[in-house]
Every structure is written in C-alpha cells, then in structure tokens.
Amino acid sequence: xxxxxxxxxxxxxxxxxxxSLLKNIGVHQxxxxxxxxxxxxxxxxxxxxxxxNNGPVIxxxxxxxxxxxxxxxxxxxxxVRKKFTSKEQAETFLNECLASGHxxxxxxxxxxxxxxxxxxxxHFNAHNIIVYGHEEDKYLVSDPVMENVATLSSYxxxxxxxxxxxxxxxxxxxxxKARAIVTEVQIKKAIRSGIKKNAxxxxxxxxxIVGVKGIRYTGNRIKKWRDSLGxxxxxxYLAQLVRMQEEIGTGGGGFRxxxxxxxxxxxxxxPIDTLLEISKMFTLSGDLWRTAAVQASGIYKGRIGSQExxxxxxxxxxxxxxxxxxxxLALSKIKWxx
Amino acid sequence: xxxxxxxxxxxxLGKMSKEVCYATDNSGKYVTKLSKGWDIKITALDATWQDxxxxxxxxxxxxxxxxxxxxxxxxxxxxxxxxxxxSYTGFWKWQIKRHLKPGxxxxxxxxxxxxxxxxxxxxxxxxxxxNVHED
Numbered sequence: 001x002x003x004x005x006x007x008x009x010x011x012x013x014x015x016x017x018x019x020s021l022l023k024n025i026g027v028h029q030x031x032x033x034x035x036x037x038x039x040x041x042x043x044x045x046x047x048x049x050x051x052x053n054n055g056p057v058i059x060x061x062x063x064x065x066x067x068x069x070x071x072x073x074x075x076x077x078x079x080v081r082k083k084f085t086s087k088e089q090a091e092t093f094l095n096e097c098l099a100s101g102h103x104x105x106x107x108x109x110x111x112x113x114x115x116x117x118x119x120x121x122x123h124f125n126a127h128n129i130i131v132y133g134h135e136e137d138k139y140l141v142s143d144p145v146m147e148n149v150a151t152l153s154s155y156x157x158x159x160x161x162x163x164x165x166x167x168x169x170x171x172x173x174x175x176x177k178a179r180a181i182v183t184e185v186q187i188k189k190a191i192r193s194g195i196k197k198n199a200x201x202x203x204x205x206x207x208x209i210v211g212v213k214g215i216r217y218t219g220n221r222i223k224k225w226r227d228s229l230g231x232x233x234x235x236x237y238l239a240q241l242v243r244m245q246e247e248i249g250t251g252g253g254g255f256r257x258x259x260x261x262x263x264x265x266x267x268x269x270x271p272i273d274t275l276l277e278i279s280k281m282f283t284l285s286g287d288l289w290r291t292a293a294v295q296a297s298g299i300y301k302g303r304i305g306s307q308e309x310x311x312x313x314x315x316x317x318x319x320x321x322x323x324x325x326x327x328x329l330a331l332s333k334i335k336w337x338x
Numbered sequence: 339x340x341x342x343x344x345x346x347x348x349x350x351l352g353k354m355s356k357e358v359c360y361a362t363d364n365s366g367k368y369v370t371k372l373s374k375g376w377d378i379k380i381t382a383l384d385a386t387w388q389d390x391x392x393x394x395x396x397x398x399x400x401x402x403x404x405x406x407x408x409x410x411x412x413x414x415x416x417x418x419x420x421x422x423x424x425s426y427t428g429f430w431k432w433q434i435k436r437h438l439k440p441g442x443x444x445x446x447x448x449x450x451x452x453x454x455x456x457x458x459x460x461x462x463x464x465x466x467x468x469n470v471h472e473d
Contacts, residue, residue, distance in 0.1 A: 011358040011370070033360075033368070053386070053417060054393075111417070117350040119383055123422055147355040147372075164425035236389050242382040257339060257360040261368035283362060287339060290378075297378045300385040 002133035005103045007142040007149045011254055012061070013128040015041065016144020017105040018068045020130055024103055025179045027075065029187055037262030038074050038187075038194040039067030042255055043201055045210045046218045052166060053122055055240030058218070060255050062201070064126035064167060068105065068174060070197070074190035078177040083170040087158050090171035094131060097175065103132035103142075107172040109163025115143070115150045125167040131157070184269070185338075191266045192336050199332040202324065212325045219317030226310045235300035238313070242293045242300075253289025256282045274334055281327040285320050292316035341371055349375025349383075390417065401468055407443030408468040409434070412458045415470070426457045 005024060010016030010032045018035040036042070040062060047057040061067075072079045084090035097104045109125040110116055133140035138151035152160070161171045202211040209217055218241075225234035245253065263279035295313045298304040341361045351357070352374035359373045397411040413423055424431045429450075436442050437450075448462055455465040464470070 009358050011360060051419075054389075054419075055386075115354070117354060119350045119387060122417055145355075145357065165422040168425065236385060239382040239385040242378060243386065246376070246379045246382070253339075254360065257368070260362075261360050264368050279368075280366070283339070290339065293378050293382075297381050301381055 001098060002135060002140060003098065003101055003103050005130075005132040005142065008144065009147055010144045011258060012036070012041075013144050014064065014067045015039075015258070017128040017130055018071050020142065020144065021068075021103065021105055021176055022071070022075075022077070025077070025176045027077075027180060027182045029182065029184075030071075031265060033258050033262035033265050034187075034191075035067060035071050036255075036258050037198070037266065038190045039069075039071040040194050040198040040201060041067045042198055042259045043211070044214045044218075046214050046221070047209060048221070053240065055237050058241055058244045060245050064107065064128075065172075065174075068128075070194070071190075072176060074193055075180070075182050075186055077180050077182075079174060080177050081172070081174040083172045085170070087162055087171065090161060090173070091154065091158060094173060095134070097173065098131065098134055102175050103130050104173050104175040105130055106157075106161055107169035107174075108160035109165070109169060110160075111163055112156070112159045114152070114156055115146070123163070123165045125163050125165060125169055188269045188338055191269055195266070195331050195334070199328040202328045203332065212321050212328065215317050215321035215324065219314040219321065221314075222317065223307075223311050223314035226305075226307055231299075231305050234310070235302070235305070238296035239300040242296050245289060245293060253286035253293075256286030256289060260286065270336065270338065272334060272337070274330065278327050278330050281323055281330075285323045285327070288316055288320050288323065292320070341369060344371045344373050345376035345378075346374045347377040347380060349380045351375060390414070398468070401440075404440045407438050407440050408465060409437050409443060409454065411468050412454070412460070412465065416458055423457070427453045429453070 008016065008020050008023070010019060012032070015032045015036045018039065019030050019032050022030040022035070043059065043062040045059050050057045069079065082093060084093070094104065106129055107125070108127050108129055109123065110127045111121050111123050113121060113127070128144070130142040130144070131139050132142055137153055139154065139157050141150045141152050143150055161169055163169060205211055208214070225237055229237060260279045260282035263275045263282065267275040292313060295309070295316060299309060299313070339361045341363050344359045344361050356372035356374055358370050360368055361371055363369050394411065394414045397406065397414045400406045401408050401411050413419070420431050420434050423434055437446060451462045451465060455462045458465060460470070
C-alpha cells in the first residue's frame with residue numbers, strides 16, 4: 001500500500017518533514033524556510049555540564065519537535081502526536097495511520113539507520129523521517145535530507161524508532177490531523193508571530209547559555225579551552241562544535257542561511273524593506289560561522305593551536321553574537337502594517 | 339555564502355546523496371544548491387573518528403592489563419557512555435560501573451553477560467574474550 005506522496009529534499013530534517021507533511025495536506029504555500037521561520041527554528045544553546053559523545057552539547061536550532069509543533073500551531077493545524085512504551089503498539093498505530101492514508105513523521109535515532117554512512121551514525125536521537133507506505137515487507141521512507149527515498153524493514157524501522165539515550169524517540173509519531181487550507185492572512189500572521197517568538201528566544205531568555213548570550217558565553221569559554229582541556233581535547237571539542245553546526249545538510253552556518261532565506265520569503269508577504277536588510281545580516285552571520293569553522297578545523301587538524309588561535313576563534317563567536325543581537329533587535333522592532 | 343561558493347568536496351555521505359544548501363545568487367536572492375560535502379566538515383568527522391579509534395585501542399590495552407573489563411572495550415566500540423548503555427541493557431549505572439571491574443566481571447553469570455552481548459550484537463563468548471569480527 002502506498003500513499004500518494006511526493007518526496008522533497010531539504011537542508012534540515014525537521015524542516016523537511018514539516019514542509020512535506022503540510023504540503024501533503026494541502027498547504028501548498030509552505031517551503032522549508034517558511035517552516036523554519038514560522039516554527040521559530042533558529043536558536044543557540046551550549047550546555048556546559050552535559051556531554052554527548054565525549055564532547056560539549058551545542059545546538060544551533062530549537063528543540064527537536066518544536067519546529068513542526070509551532071508551525072502547525074501558528075497555521076491553526078491540528079496535530080496528532082503519540083509516543084509509545086510498547087513496540088507492538090507503535091507498529092500497529094503506524095500501520096493504522098498508513099491504512100487511513102496519512103503519511104507520518106517519525107522521530108528516529110541515527111545509530112542504527114542503515115542507509116546512513118557509518119561515519120555519521122552516532123547516538124543521535126533527534127532525526128526525523130516520513131513513513132509514507134508499506135510494500136511487501138518494507139516500509140517506504142522519505143528522509144528529507146536524502147536525495148532519494150529509502151526503504152526499511154519493519155525490524156529496522158522498529159530499531160531506529162526505539163533507540164535509547166538522550167532524547168530517546170520512544171516511537172514518536174506525528175502528523176497533521178486533517179486536510180487544511182491556509183490563507184494568505186494566516187501565513188502573514190504566522191510569519192509575524194514566528195519572528196517575534198524567535199527574537200524573544202534569542203534575546204530575552206534570562207539564562208547566560210542560550211540565545212545571543214549563549215554564543216557570547218561559548219566564545220569566551222573557547223578562549224579558555226586550550227588551558228582547561230589541553231590542546232587535543234580542545235580540538236575535539238571544536239570538531240564537535242563544527243559537527244553540530246553542520247548537521248547533515250545545513251552546510252556552513254546553514255541554519256543562519258535558512259533564516260536569511262526565510263526573511264526574503266517573509267518580504268513577499270510583508271513588503272517591509274527592513275526584512276531584506278536583516279536577511280543580509282543573517283547571511284553575514286552564516287558566513288562568519290563558516291569562517292569560524294575553518295579556524296576551528298585548523299586547530300583540530302593540528303595545523304595551528306596557539307592561544308592566539310583560540311582567541312581568534314572565540315572572537316569570531318563574539319562578533320557573531322553581536323551581529324545576531326542587532327539583527328534580532330531590529331526584527332523585534334519592526335512595525336508590522338498587517 | 340554565494341551560490342558558486344557552495345563547497346563540493348566529496349564526503350562519505352556525498353557518495354550516496356548530495357545535501358541541500360542555501361546560498362545567494364548574483365542578485366542576492368536565496369536559492370538552493372546541492373553540495374557533495376565540505377572539507378571542513380569531513381575533517382571534523384575524521385578527527386572525531388580518529389579519537390574514537392584511539393579510545394578503542396586504549397580500552398583494549400587496559401583490558402589486557404586487567405585494569406578494566408571487556409565491557410569498556412565494547413562500550414567505546416559502540417560509541418556508548420554508561421548512561422546510554424544503562425538504558426539499552428536495563429542495568430543501573432552503578433551496576434555497569436561495577437561490571438567494569440575485571441574482578442567483578444569475571445564472576446558475572448551468563449544471564450547478565452547475555453544482556454550486554456545482545457546489545458553489542460556479539461556472542462557471549464566473544465564478549466568475554468573481546469573478539470570482534472569486522473562487519
């Protein structure tokens with residue numbers, strides 16, 4: 001059984017799942033940047049006390065699940081979301097969804113994901129894929145970061161849906177409940193609200209490790225890494241920073257570029273020229289994240305490694321923090337006409 | 339990033355699938371372009387894997403010198419920390435820490451060893467003797 005479903009490739013998995021599932025129920029206007037922006041996807045957090053794969057926990061986008069949740073909420077679309085303790089129930093529910101014609105989003109871990117190259121398979125549990133059918137013994141899978149669709153046997157799918165550890169997916173399934181028509185007015189409102197919320201997340205949360213403050217904090221911490229961790233470990237920490245920044249498909253400060261693209265698309269709905277100006281600031285920020293990654297690579301390749309090199313690295317982040325602070329401040333001050 | 343600057347350094351993922359990147363065209367408008375990978379990202383991954391290989395080798399040494407049990411070797415090999423392993427096996431963290439001691443490990447009943455061996459996808463014998471068959 002196969003549902004009529006079109007595979008769309010995107011830069012980031014959750015954006016892609018959101019885009020595809022919404023398109024599928026009739027929201028033809030949705031694009032990846034719109035999903036990311038309306039879902040207030042841009043974020044930064046560095047959790048110094050937590051470690052993952054022996055390195056720091058750093059995220060460049062909002063919590064897993066939030067982009068889909070918020071985008072649907074903003075557009076007034078009802079969502080069905082379910083987690084399971086029993087693997088059998090999880091599979092039964094999935095089969096029922098497919099039988100009733102719903103392609104569904106599934107949160108999965110990548111450690112056992114057979115179509116990923118081995119080098120990418122860490123215990124990372126916040127990947128998202130769409131299951132859109134069942135043929136013979138195989139589930140049909142649309143992984144938004146891949147060019148082509150894939151298949152998974154029911155054992156393979158069960159395994160990735162029930163990986164363990166941080167953010168364990170617990171078989172989580174989600175999909176929009178019914179077909180929907182979204183008007184231009186709704187999209188305009190959603191864009192406005194998504195931007196406001198995102199500016200708040202980046203500027204207003206009174207914790208030093210999140211948002212713009214978090215970027216600054218990380219920049220200052222990096223300058224101390226050489227002494228506190230030793231050159232080798234500090235290099236590995238930087239490699240992890242780059243890997244998180246460059247999650248599959250977000251290529252080079254990618255989330256900042258997607259946000260830049262979102263502001264351009266927002267301009268088509270709200271013809272306020274400031275949006276285009278601010279979009280350029282995000283392009284600049286994305287470029288600087290890339291430059292910082294190049295600097296980091298010099299260190300983890302062992303080509304450079306003096307304290308001065310770490311200072312330069314940290315300063316890039318301080319500079320980025322300042323650009324993003326100004327950009328979000330400008331966004332929060334926009335006078336919306338509609 | 340300009341469209342023409344989207345990197346095209348072949349990565350292990352690039353051999354299977356290209357990645358979508360957002361970049362600007364001549365007029366400054368955002369477009370998407372496929373990328374085969376980026377050297378900076380590839381080397382970040384390489385550095386991480388090199389470290390993992392070193393950790394596995396170090397664990398192997400330590401087991402041979404009876405400073406730890408084969409469990410550590412398989413944990414490093416499976417990229418697991420005690421927390422992840424605890425949730426896969428159902429053991430408590432403190433139990434796993436105990437099982438990392440060679441003296442305790444030696445006396446573990448097969449039933450417990452099997453729980454580990456299943457997670458690491460090896461036989462109990464191979465688990466006890468640190469045998470691996472490359473897949």
